[in-house]
Amino acid sequence: MKKIKTALLSYGMSGKVFHAPFLKLHEGFQLLGSWERSKKLIQEDYPETVSYKTLEELLNSDVELVVVNTPVATHYEYAKKALLAGKHIIVEKAFTTTVLEAEELVALAKEKNLKLAVFQNRxxxxxxxxxxxxxxxxxxxxxxxxxxxxxxxxxxxxxxxxxxxxxxxxxxxxxxxxxxxxxxxxxxxxxxxxxxxxxxxxxxxxxxxxxxxxxxxxxxxxxxxxxxxxxxxxxxxxxxxxxxxxxxxxxxxxxxxxxxxxxxxxxxxxxxxxxxxxxxxxxxxxxxxxxxxxxxxGNYYDFFEGVYQAIVYEKAIPVSGQDGVNVMKxxxxxxxxxxxxxxxxx
Missing domain, CATH: 3.30.360.10 (Dihydrodipicolinate Reductase; domain 2)
Structure with missing residues (x-):
């Protein structure tokens, strides 16, 4: 089974609770680590992972999928940087702060032939x-x-x-x-x-x-x-x-x-x-x-399975960028x- 190398943009509550456990459970993902600004916590739970010092260090690595799980006001900036670096992305809700930002990210992902999923786990x-x-x-x-x-x-x-x-x-x-x-x-x-x-x-x-x-x-x-x-x-x-x-x-x-x-x-x-x-x-x-x-x-695992199928087998994204645009509308x-x-x- 192909392993998708994945990294988080933070390891606070959302990274620790909603993402890392399912990325570890799913055999198709390899959790490489997380960008951590002050507290260095991810290695306590997953000793094999890396604590990236900067976003640039993470984006310059061999990570293939980036989970943008930072505060909403940063989603557009970080998601855009990840797409420009050639990474697939999962963006937490709210997708962005405006419809225009959301539409730009969807267009950029399409232009780069990258997958963009919005984390509507519920x-x-x-x-x-x-x-x-x-x-x-x-x-x-x-x-x-x-x-x-x-x-x-x-x-x-x-x-x-x-x-x-x-x-x-x-x-x-x-x-x-x-x-x-x-x-x-x-x-x-x-x-x-x-x-x-x-x-x-x-x-x-x-x-x-x-x-x-x-x-x-x-x-x-x-x-x-x-x-x-x-x-x-x-x-x-x-x-x-x-x-x-x-x-x-x-x-x-x-x-x-x-x-x-x-x-x-x-x-x-x-x-x-x-x-x-x-x-x-x-x-x-x-x-x-x-x-x-x-x-x-219920099982949030099914979202991650959908993302895996989309990246590896070109299946439909479980929650698409357009879904995120519609919520912003x-x-x-x-x-x-x-x-x-x-x-x-x-």
């Missing part, structure tokens, strides 16, 4: 995979409305200064927002128009920390919400169709397990607790059905709608 959450199956099974009939939540109760400001300093890459719209937006576009496609409401609710906060986004389709409305002041959680997914409804709590265990240091596998990984099963209430042949729906397994439309207090056509 397509492989157990929650969303189950929602997608319910939709594909057509048990709800024509979908009339959907509401997705990514809520937390966390009134304290983040200790990470880049998350709380006012700049183009900060705020909940470009942190949790891309998860919600990408999932909606993945399931329903691009909307015709967007209405957005953005607020700052935490004491002392300098960035947005509450969003309410409505996506307008011909016969469907999708509402996306995220907040830091939800002590009693709403269902993460509420889907209403002309035949029935499906409600699902957020129950994917992968992030928590990874933070605890658990190592992913290909068998039991991403298995939710039974009590988080979704509720289906619908009708079939004049018979009322109200039952729990077994949750599918919704983000920009949300910002414009909030500022103008009106619906923005896409």
């Amino acid at each position: 397509r492989w959450d157990s929650d969303l995979k189950t929602v997608q199956k319910v939709l594909n099974d057509k048990v709800l009939g024509e979908i009339v409305e959907a509401e997705f939540h990514f809520d937390r109760y966390n009134p304290s400001l983040s200790a990470k200064s880049h998350k709380e300093t006012a700049h183009d890459g900060a705020g909940i719209l470009k942190d949790l927002g891309p998860h919600l937006i990408d999932q909606a576009l993945y399931l329903f496609g691009l909307p015709n128009a967007v209405m957005g409401d953005i607020r700052t609710t935490r004491e002392g906060s300098l960035v947005d920390d509450w969003i309410d986004i409505s996506l307008y389709y011909d016969n469907l409305r999708v509402r996306l919400k995220a907040s830091f002041f939800v002590r009693e959680a709403n269902p993460a997914y509420t889907i209403h169709g002309k035949k029935g409804s499906f409600l699902k709590a957020r129950g994917d265990v992968q992030e928590d397990d990874l933070k605890e240091g658990k190592k992913p596998n290909l068998n039991t990984w991403g298995t939710e607790k039974p009590e988080n099963e979704g509720l289906l209430h619908t009708q079939e042949n004049d018979k009322q059905i109200r039952e729990k729906v077994s949750t599918l397994q 919704i983000i920009e439309a949300t910002i414009a709608s909030n500022a103008q207090k009106q619906v923005i056509t896409i």
Whole structure:
């Protein structure tokens, strides 16, 4: 099996939790190391790796795939440098800070015949995979409305200064927002128009920390919400169709397990607790059905498998650069709608 030589651009939480474990699990990747600015931590977990002193040192090495997992405001600069150095790239969400930046990176990757993937790992959450199956099974009939939540109760400001300093890459719209937006576009496609409401609710906060986004389709409305002041959680997914409804709590265990240091596998990984099963209430042949729906397994490994297949066998990228552009279009439309207090056509 061909090994893709891979390096990270940071080894903080995202590198340690979301990337390195899966790059090590997948036999098709060779984790060479990470660019580390101050703390040198990657060799504690992976002694065979290198701690690169500078980005230039990393890009001048024989690395083939670069994971751009630095703060959002740096994504465009670092992704562009990696592409110009002839490297395939995975870019974390939010893809960039503007649509123009996103489109330029997509064009550059195409020009250089390089692969560009956006790390929207939550397509492989157990929650969303189950929602997608319910939709594909057509048990709800024509979908009339959907509401997705990514809520937390966390009134304290983040200790990470880049998350709380006012700049183009900060705020909940470009942190949790891309998860919600990408999932909606993945399931329903691009909307015709967007209405957005953005607020700052935490004491002392300098960035947005509450969003309410409505996506307008011909016969469907999708509402996306995220907040830091939800002590009693709403269902993460509420889907209403002309035949029935499906409600699902957020129950994917992968992030928590990874933070605890658990190592992913290909068998039991991403298995939710039974009590988080979704509720289906619908009708079939004049018979009322109200039952729990077994949750599918989640596994972020499948994203990396998709990237491997794209690089080695020219398969479709699992989350393409155009997918990233589309998410940025919704983000920009949300910002414009909030500022103008009106619906923005896409």
